[in-house]
Amino acid sequence: MASKQVLSPLPGVFYRKPAPDQPVYKEKGDTVAVGDVVGLVEVMKSFHEVKADSAGTISKFLVENEDAIMAGQPLLELDG
Amino acid sequence: MAIQRLLIANRGEIAVRIIRAARELGLHSIQVHSQADRDSLAVRLADEAIDIGPPQAAKSYLKIEAILDAAQRTRADAVHPGYGFLAENADFADAVEAAGLAFVGPTGATIRLLGDKVSAREAAAKAGLKTVPGSQGRIEPGEAAGALAEEIGFPLLIKAAAGGGGRGIRIAHDLAEFERFVPQASAEARAAFGDGGLYIEKLIARARHIEVQVLGDGERVVHCFERECSLQRRRQKVWEEAPAATLSDTTRQSLCESAVALAKSVNYRGAGTLEFLYDEATGKSYFLEMNTRIQVEHPVTEMITGIDLVREMIRIADGEPLRLRQEDIRVRGHAIECRINAEDPLNGFAPDPGQVEALNMPGGPGVRFDTLLYPGYAIPPFYDSLLGKLIVHDQDRASALSRLRRALREFRIEGVKTTAPLHRALAEDAAVRAGEVHTSFLEQWLEREAPRLAQYGEVDHP
Numbered sequence: 001m002a003s004k005q006v007l008s009p010l011p012g013v014f015y016r017k018p019a020p021d022q023p024v025y026k027e028k029g030d031t032v033a034v035g036d037v038v039g040l041v042e043v044m045k046s047f048h049e050v051k052a053d054s055a056g057t058i059s060k061f062l063v064e065n066e067d068a069i070m071a072g073q074p075l076l077e078l079d080g
Numbered sequence: 081m082a083i084q085r086l087l088i089a090n091r092g093e094i095a096v097r098i099i100r101a102a103r104e105l106g107l108h109s110i111q112v113h114s115q116a117d118r119d120s121l122a123v124r125l126a127d128e129a130i131d132i133g134p135p136q137a138a139k140s141y142l143k144i145e146a147i148l149d150a151a152q153r154t155r156a157d158a159v160h161p162g163y164g165f166l167a168e169n170a171d172f173a174d175a176v177e178a179a180g181l182a183f184v185g186p187t188g189a190t191i192r193l194l195g196d197k198v199s200a201r202e203a204a205a206k207a208g209l210k211t212v213p214g215s216q217g218r219i220e221p222g223e224a225a226g227a228l229a230e231e232i233g234f235p236l237l238i239k240a241a242a243g244g245g246g247r248g249i250r251i252a253h254d255l256a257e258f259e260r261f262v263p264q265a266s267a268e269a270r271a272a273f274g275d276g277g278l279y280i281e282k283l284i285a286r287a288r289h290i291e292v293q294v295l296g297d298g299e300r301v302v303h304c305f306e307r308e309c310s311l312q313r314r315r316q317k318v319w320e321e322a323p324a325a326t327l328s329d330t331t332r333q334s335l336c337e338s339a340v341a342l343a344k345s346v347n348y349r350g351a352g353t354l355e356f357l358y359d360e361a362t363g364k365s366y367f368l369e370m371n372t373r374i375q376v377e378h379p380v381t382e383m384i385t386g387i388d389l390v391r392e393m394i395r396i397a398d399g400e401p402l403r404l405r406q407e408d409i410r411v412r413g414h415a416i417e418c419r420i421n422a423e424d425p426l427n428g429f430a431p432d433p434g435q436v437e438a439l440n441m442p443g444g445p446g447v448r449f450d451t452l453l454y455p456g457y458a459i460p461p462f463y464d465s466l467l468g469k470l471i472v473h474d475q476d477r478a479s480a481l482s483r484l485r486r487a488l489r490e491f492r493i494e495g496v497k498t499t500a501p502l503h504r505a506l507a508e509d510a511a512v513r514a515g516e517v518h519t520s521f522l523e524q525w526l527e528r529e530a531p532r533l534a535q536y537g538e539v540d541h542p
Contacts, residue, residue: 046430066136
């Protein structure tokens, strides 16, 4: 099975949840469709949704919640 | 001076501003920085710099223990909080003083009193200031709140008692909306500020935002006149002026005196700003809130009064009595400030952190540019988008506007998109030039004019 990565379109801080007191968008093992929101990036105090650009099953998150990330950095891996 | 080593608990252009004041006073400046700010202009300019943690503000600039630890390790004897971050955190002010350091600002108790919107409104009423018609304090959800809302009249604003910076505000146009929004606003306020308390206020349409600068030493208070900041987008100020051209001398005097009365009634120490809504239709001013710190737009006041506010606030923190007498403070000419943000006004103001490739800073007579920029600087994505403030001063408003247009032509930056094109367009706009603006002016203007902004892009031949 081919493995694909979802890249961050922006630099900033990555969040796996829409708000601190809410559940994560996606867990490891979840299937995602194209356009599904997998996280948020905070850049200069504004928040932007990160959407999957291909479908598959999440095999691994490559960054942690609240990690500082660069534009183009891989966030997670998809199988399928 | 008793203070010798000043720690700057902030970043960006205000950190640069504070380092300059410290150096002019002969103080040793110590700049704290996150790991994303190692190459910042403030770090380059300060006498000493110290790493306080990861890029995320919550893990560095907002972390009280990290800053106190840095202060201890660098043997600082005073802390300047700047604006934003911990500047209005009463626990931080208390902790700095408990550690035996001077806090450049008011006491924790004053910050606490004025930081809560409800107790601030009560203090204002006691000092004889009018506040916008609204609840006498927190509202209790239920029928009584609905009856009170009908008595105040719609449209009205539902605000978080612990809110600030325009966050947690909703507009209700009728009772049905009011009853729907109250529980939502309360839940949001609890999530954002840890306090679900709400209060309500009448919405004043077409109001101007006018604010008065004060300086106090704990006993005596003077004012340094007012600023107008009516040009706002999403409740963030974009363009500020001093003085407010619309006020008559009588109105100006009574507004400034009422600001002094409130600051005196709380024995205010430091630099502070009292914000008012000015209803031009009736000539009435309503107190909104008091900010217990230096503000972004302080330079326009410095330009028209010749007073260095940052230097004065450090002297006050040193225990020196106020050296200014009210009768010595005079207005000379007119000043305008434009906030240059790393946002693309042609693309919905999307943030645009990036690397500065070419940079031409404006200069010449009556021009000041307070900035964090230098050629080659990589702007980190972790903090707010303010890159700098272009401030012009001239003998009157019309000449200040021409000077502003000239300075905006000189400003040129490559590698990063900024709000400079917006300011070029505003400086040419007939209503802005006539001073006919109010707090919703800019958002309405943007709906009409945004597509035309492209023609105000970077100028090829300044």
